[in-house]
Amino acid sequence: MQQKPSDARVKRMFARDRIWAFGAVLALWCVYAFAFWQLYVSQSEPGVLWALAIGGSLVLLFNTASIIAMILHYAQDKDHIYRLDIYYLDEMKRAKG
Secondary structure, eight states, X not given: OOOOOOHHHXXXXXXXXXXXXXXXXXXXXXXXXXXXXXXXHTTOOHHHHHHHHHHHHHHHHHHHHHHHHHHHHHHHSHHHHHHHHHHHHHHHHHHHO
């Protein structure tokens, strides 16, 4: 798997993955905020609101932490991860002609 350095392609792929990951987390936060707001406006029971707020906060906390950990891991090992992808993408292009 000998190939020329392609740091620009690795950086581009990593940047795109990072944007999508943070976008997914932002979308998750927006969905949870909207759902909680709808429940709050509908005058749900306070006990139910507290349970949902605590549960939703834990889900948001762990999902956000896992995405941040994934991005940090990818940043440390991006050469290995993305060079393999680039290698196979180049092989597919060569096979198609």
